[in-house]
Amino acid sequence: MTKLLETRLSKLSRRAFLKAGAAAGGGFMIGWVPHAAKAGGDAVFAPDAFIRLDSTGKVAVVMPVIEMGQGTYTSLPMVIAEEMDLDMGNVTFEHSPAGNAYGNPMLGGVQITGGSNSIRGFYMPFRQAGATARRMLMTAAAQELGVEEGTLTTEPGFVVHVRSGRKTPYGELAQAASALSVPAGVALKDPSTFRIIGNSVKRLDTAKKVNGAAKFGIDVQIPGMKVAVVAASPVFGGTLTSVDEASALQVAGVRQIAKLGNAVAVIADHYWAARQGLDAAAPEFDDGPHASVSTADIVAALAKASEKQGAVAKSEGDAASVLAASSRKAEATYEQPFLAHATMEPINCTVHVKPDSCDIWVGTQVQGRAQAIAAEALGMQPEQVTIHNHLLGGGFGRRLEVDFIQQAALIARQSPDPVKVVWSREEDIQHDMYRPYYYDRISAALGEDDMPAAWTHRIVGSSIVARYFPDFMKDGVDPDAVDGAAENVYGIKNFFVDYVREEPPGIPTAFWRGVGPTRNIFVIESFLDELAALAGKDPIAYRRALLAGNSRALGVIDKAAEMSDWGTPLGPHRGRGVSFQHVFGTFMAQVAEVTVSERGEVHVDRVLAAVDCGLPINPDTIEAQLQSGIIFGITAVLHGEITLQDGRVEQSNFHDYEILRIDKSPKIEVAVIQSSEAPGGIGEPGTSGIIPAVANAVFAATGVRGRKLPFKAEDLRSR
Amino acid sequence: MINFKLNGKDTSVDVADDMPVLWVIRDVLGMTGTKFGCGVGLCGACTIHVDGEPLRSCIAQAADIAGANITTIEAIGETPSGQAVQEAWLHLEVVQCGYCQSGQIMSAAALIAAVPEPSDTDIDEGMSGNICRCGTYVRVREAIKEAAKSAAAKRAE
Numbered sequence: 001m002t003k004l005l006e007t008r009l010s011k012l013s014r015r016a017f018l019k020a021g022a023a024a025g026g027g028f029m030i031g032w033v034p035h036a037a038k039a040g041g042d043a044v045f046a047p048d049a050f051i052r053l054d055s056t057g058k059v060a061v062v063m064p065v066i067e068m069g070q071g072t073y074t075s076l077p078m079v080i081a082e083e084m085d086l087d088m089g090n091v092t093f094e095h096s097p098a099g100n101a102y103g104n105p106m107l108g109g110v111q112i113t114g115g116s117n118s119i120r121g122f123y124m125p126f127r128q129a130g131a132t133a134r135r136m137l138m139t140a141a142a143q144e145l146g147v148e149e150g151t152l153t154t155e156p157g158f159v160v161h162v163r164s165g166r167k168t169p170y171g172e173l174a175q176a177a178s179a180l181s182v183p184a185g186v187a188l189k190d191p192s193t194f195r196i197i198g199n200s201v202k203r204l205d206t207a208k209k210v211n212g213a214a215k216f217g218i219d220v221q222i223p224g225m226k227v228a229v230v231a232a233s234p235v236f237g238g239t240l241t242s243v244d245e246a247s248a249l250q251v252a253g254v255r256q257i258a259k260l261g262n263a264v265a266v267i268a269d270h271y272w273a274a275r276q277g278l279d280a281a282a283p284e285f286d287d288g289p290h291a292s293v294s295t296a297d298i299v300a301a302l303a304k305a306s307e308k309q310g311a312v313a314k315s316e317g318d319a320a321s322v323l324a325a326s327s328r329k330a331e332a333t334y335e336q337p338f339l340a341h342a343t344m345e346p347i348n349c350t351v352h353v354k355p356d357s358c359d360i361w362v363g364t365q366v367q368g369r370a371q372a373i374a375a376e377a378l379g380m381q382p383e384q385v386t387i388h389n390h391l392l393g394g395g396f397g398r399r400l401e402v403d404f405i406q407q408a409a410l411i412a413r414q415s416p417d418p419v420k421v422v423w424s425r426e427e428d429i430q431h432d433m434y435r436p437y438y439y440d441r442i443s444a445a446l447g448e449d450d451m452p453a454a455w456t457h458r459i460v461g462s463s464i465v466a467r468y469f470p471d472f473m474k475d476g477v478d479p480d481a482v483d484g485a486a487e488n489v490y491g492i493k494n495f496f497v498d499y500v501r502e503e504p505p506g507i508p509t510a511f512w513r514g515v516g517p518t519r520n521i522f523v524i525e526s527f528l529d530e531l532a533a534l535a536g537k538d539p540i541a542y543r544r545a546l547l548a549g550n551s552r553a554l555g556v557i558d559k560a561a562e563m564s565d566w567g568t569p570l571g572p573h574r575g576r577g578v579s580f581q582h583v584f585g586t587f588m589a590q591v592a593e594v595t596v597s598e599r600g601e602v603h604v605d606r607v608l609a610a611v612d613c614g615l616p617i618n619p620d621t622i623e624a625q626l627q628s629g630i631i632f633g634i635t636a637v638l639h640g641e642i643t644l645q646d647g648r649v650e651q652s653n654f655h656d657y658e659i660l661r662i663d664k665s666p667k668i669e670v671a672v673i674q675s676s677e678a679p680g681g682i683g684e685p686g687t688s689g690i691i692p693a694v695a696n697a698v699f700a701a702t703g704v705r706g707r708k709l710p711f712k713a714e715d716l717r718s719r
Numbered sequence: 720m721i722n723f724k725l726n727g728k729d730t731s732v733d734v735a736d737d738m739p740v741l742w743v744i745r746d747v748l749g750m751t752g753t754k755f756g757c758g759v760g761l762c763g764a765c766t767i768h769v770d771g772e773p774l775r776s777c778i779a780q781a782a783d784i785a786g787a788n789i790t791t792i793e794a795i796g797e798t799p800s801g802q803a804v805q806e807a808w809l810h811l812e813v814v815q816c817g818y819c820q821s822g823q824i825m826s827a828a829a830l831i832a833a834v835p836e837p838s839d840t841d842i843d844e845g846m847s848g849n850i851c852r853c854g855t856y857v858r859v860r861e862a863i864k865e866a867a868k869s870a871a872a873k874r875a876e
Contacts, residue, residue, distance in 0.1 A: 069816030069853045202812070209817030210805045212752015212792035216818060219751035227746060252735065270746030271755070272738045344756055344764060344818040344852045393754075393818025394852050425757040620812055624858070628815055631854025654761040654850060663843035665856035 045174035047182050049101035050126070051080060051133050052094070057157050057171035059086055062094045064102035064122060065113040066365055067205050068392035068399070069628070070683040071621035072118045074203045076126055078617060082196045083130030083189055085154040086170075093204060095389040098367035098382070108471075113365040114400050115515060116584040116681025119617060123679050127188050133177075135186045140176035141168050191615070191676060200620035205391070217363035217390040218348040222418040225350065226255055228411055229274035230421060232263035232431050235287040235647035236506040240264055248281035257281060258414040265411045271422055290506035293647045295437070298504045299335070302439035306333075306460045310498030311476030313459075314486040317494030322454035326445030330530050334442065334523045335708040338504075338642035339435040339512055340657060345393020346428050347404045350420040351412035353378060358385045358409070359418075363392040365399045373402040377409040396632070397511035400468075401433050429657050430649040433510035434642055436462035438481075439502075440523045444492075450535035451546060452528075454494035457485055459520070462509040463501045476501070483516030484583045484688065485524060489553075490546040507644070513632055514687040517583040522709070525579040525692030530705060539578050539696060540566055552612050552677075553582065556589040559610035559671050564591035573597065574605075577696025579689045585680030586613040587673075590630070592666075592693035596701045600713035604634050604666040604694055609686065611670065614677035622682050623670040629686020630668055635660040636687070637694045641710050723784045725750075726794035736782035740774075741765045743781050744791060752792040752821050756850070763849030764818065766825040767791050773829040775848075792821040800832040800870055807866035815853035823849050823859055831867045 045053040052060040061080055067073035073093045081091050096102045096111075103109035106121035134154055141159035142149040145168070153160050158167040191197075208214040233239060243264050245257045253273025258265040262285075266277035323329060350361040351374070358378055364370045367387045375382045392399055408421040423431070438461035447453035463478040472479055477499050486497045503509075512518065532542035540561050547553040557580055560566075564576060573596050580589045593606040609626050616622055639658040643650045651657040695706050702716055720731045725748070732747055744753050744767070753776060756764030760778040767776045768790040795801030804827045807813075814820050823846070830837055830845035837845065842863055851859070 067816075071815070202809075203814070206809060206812065206814040206817065209814045209820050210808045210824060211796055212750070212821050214817055215751070218755065221749060221751070270742055272735075272742040272746070342852060344754075344762070344816070344850065346755060392816060394816045396852070422755070425759075624812060624815060624855075627857045628854040631856060632852070653759055654757050655759075659850045659852060660854070660856075661847045661850060662856040662859060663847040665854070665860075668857050 045133070045177045047133050047136055047177070048129050049099070050129050051084070053133070053170055053174045055171045055174050057169050058090050058092060059084070060092045060094050062096050064096050064104065064111065065118040066095065066363070066389055066392055066395070068113065068365070068395035070118070070625060071203060071618060072113070073205045074201060075119060075617045075621055076122055077204060078196050078201055079123060079126040080130040082194055083127045084134045085156055087156040088196065088201055090157060091204065096367065097389070098371040098387045100368075102367070111366065111368040112400070113395065114397065114511065116684045119679045120585055120681055123617075128186070131188050132182060132186045135183055136177045136180050137170055137173045139180055140173040144168070144173070144176060197617055198615070198619070201618055203621070214391055216345050216393045217350070217361060218345055218393070218422060220350045220361040220390070220420060222350065222352060222361070225418040225420055226267045226269065226415065227271045227274050228258065228265040228267045228419050228421045229271060229278045230263055230265045230407065230411070230423060230427060231278055231283050232427065233285040233288070234430065235285070235291055236508065237288040237290045238262060238285040239288060240283060241286050242284045243281045245281065248277040251277040251280050256415060258411045260407065260410050263407065265421065267411070267415055267419055275424070287647055291647045293505050293507070294645050295338075295643045298437055298507075298644070299439065302437060302460050302502050305500050305502040306439055306441050306458060308500050310458055310460070310500035313477045313482040313497040313499055314488060315496050316488065317454070319454040319456045319494040319496040322494045323443060323445045323456065326454065328534070329443060329445040330527070330534055331441070331443035332527060332530060332707055334440040334526065336438045336519050336522065337640065337709060338437050338507070339636060339640045340429050340432040340642050340651070341394075341396045341398035341512060342429065342657060342659065343392070343394030343396060343398050346425055347398070347423040348421060349405050349408035350418060351408045352418035353409070353413040356384060359388065360385060360405065360409070361388045361390065362405060363390040363399060364402070364405065365392070365395050366402065370402050370405045373406045374409040377406045378413055396513040397515070398432065401510050403433060403508070425654070426652045429652050433508040435512035436464070436509040437504060438519050442523060442527050444527070444531055446531065446535055450537060452490070452492050452531055455492045456496045457523070458498050458500060459485060460500040460502055462503050464509055464511055466501065468511070480511070480516040483520065484581065485516075485520035487582070489582050490528070506647070513629070514684040517581065517688040518633070518684070518691065521579065521581045521583065521688040522691040522695065525581070526695045526705070526707065529577070529692070529696045529699065538567070543578070543580050547580070552587045552675075553580065555673055556580070556587045556610040556612050559673065560589035560591045560608050563608035563610065563669055563671060564593070566591065573701055575697045575700030575702070577693045577698070577700055579693040579696065581685065581689050583688060584682075584685050585678070586611060586682060586685045588612070588685050588689050590689040590693040592690065592697040594694060594697040594701055596698060596716055598718040600716035600718070602638055602694070602698055602711055602716065603664060606667045607669070607690065607693070609668065609670045609689070610673060611682070611685070612673035612675050613680040613682050614675050615679045616672050616674070617679055619672050622672050625682045626670045626686040627668050629684060630690045631660055631665060633687040633690035634666070634694060637691050637710055639710055721781050721785050723786060724788045726790055732781065734781050736780060738781045740767070740776040740779045740781060740784055744776060750791060750793055754818055754821050756819065756822070761850075762819070762822070763826060764822040766822040766849070768795070768825060768829060771829070771832065773826050792825060795825060795828050798828065798832070799873060800866070801828040803866040803870035803873070804828045804831065804862070807862040807869065811858050811862045811865060813855050813858040813862050815855055819849060819851045823851065827859070827863050827866065831863065831870055835867060835871055837863060837867055
């Protein structure tokens, strides 16, 4: 090696090592025709849209939802394996194509992975599917053996003739079972006999994720494929005015410039050539109508809108009169910023447009929506567009959106070759569809018993549902915007919640991990802490009193209190905070312990979480999802903030849109409460619960009530 | 032509000297285990080993690796520390979405190769350049300790 190289490498590797710039059941099955498909020469038993049994006894589960880290590619196959009586070692998965057969019954039959709905939507349908497949294999075996079906049972992978002990492997029955009609109403197992559900089962998707073999959308390689890098107008709503095509085409490896109304793409042999070509292209844009948009103006508009009456989400009793008459009350304003998703896998989409069809290789949470937007962009019918879904390098709501799929289709139709469009991290941060800025006004009056006698909560912000799911809007109320806020979980007698829709000019808004509850639980659980302080009560005792009789709620609160040694002293600059929530069908309590330095820097030391998500399917995944959601939420409390000036997003990469790193990561302990209730969601509640737990802990440590995220050191400095 | 050894094999590429090694590996050589995350050395997803040392391949240039021994995630399991890390990763179910894990594993393998019994501080220093948006850090830490122990036990055999 040259001397120069040695110097460079040692510099880089030292940096790499030390910090690497760190400082720096139902109707959804209708229409499915059972058949014996041919796959690789093997007879396949396919009794529904999900189960594919081949002649070797392997079962591939065609997954209606996509794996993005949440473990669904293991937990849902576990449900089928339980009822079908399979050894998990013989179970694999396939991504589903776009298709109505894969719609989630929890989401009106729409094919979507989101809202912590996968287990909730498919638990019963998958049990039914597994039980039905098992019954058909038994019927096939009865016919083959010439015995009564009642003389047969199963053990994993085999139909067993009880008296003789004769075993027939499932694989040998695949062909015969395919000829049978699908029976209805097959009885399910007694849950007390479950042997897979409730045990921690090894994930099916991870072996290939530790050796580089797993394929994410960005890893797609198609013969003849080119790579495109994009620059969209830095101001939302701006238009492309000029491109230096000649200079871009002079860059070695650059093949073509594709212009769109609001963006330009440079298509090249590889990413680096495209990137350099884009720099040479030096695109210019007309900023359009949103050139002067700033966060300050958006917040001012939200504050003004908060003076208006909103659409009523919940009204019980007469909160306004009780508040007016009360002398013991509190009121507060809470604010939460725009947030980017910042999935680790940058946004990408590969498209091959042919004269009569189109293939799309992408990682998406919405196969059907992806197909529809591409068809519309290309003037095709949806059936002409094939979606090849991939593992997602993070979703968090970003891949519920199809803006980048539409863009990639419009770029690729200008090229004869397949084109992989890859966004830079800067493009990702500056052209996300953001979690909206929310502005909440909340007030309460305490009764003589010190408990809240009246509560009003006005939620002001962008409606994602109005754009994304317009049919779900109800009398002006966005059900997501008020999710977690309108349920009156604490049973307050005079209770009023309303919603004012106020859209930020030009800024695209979208769902973000934890959706509505992530915003609302922060406000509610922080404000409840304010009321406990006003009443002079312990925050846990206060919640316990309000939740008397709610045994699942008390169960998680008491467990979290016990785990945290609640009430024991912590020492100077330290504090404990609690949160409780019942969202996504799951009960959860979290206690956070923080240290706030004299300079105002918050470190979350330890988090204790107790969760009752009903029947636990894969307990290890539940723990992992809580660890994940908690760290995701801490990033939001301590760092997450997208700001705008002159119509432009001011952040661009991980130096100014920081993500929590391992050195600032807390210890996390999780307790999963045993339960036989219906399974609840687990991908998101960790995030919604941690944010107020940290906020309340910071209050306990400093006496400063943080009502605006993210927390800034200058507001928490010792005075 | 730039010549180097990639996962033990002699390799030649005809690319510009300043092309980032990441794109040489992914787009020219077609090995996609090494990931693009930020492009500026902030997230660690692109970590490879150059002569056994971890390097952010998105900010290293092709000319810099001339004559070097490059190891990527596809072959790290052939090293004792890499194998120990992969086993611990699966045993403790570290992985979620998995996108950053190539880089996490490459950094972890380099860490336990350099520091056979890493303390929490060593782990903070060795791993804080690797971002995981799924927040697998609690298990990354446990798995590094487990991998270090199993690697040490194997050396003692």
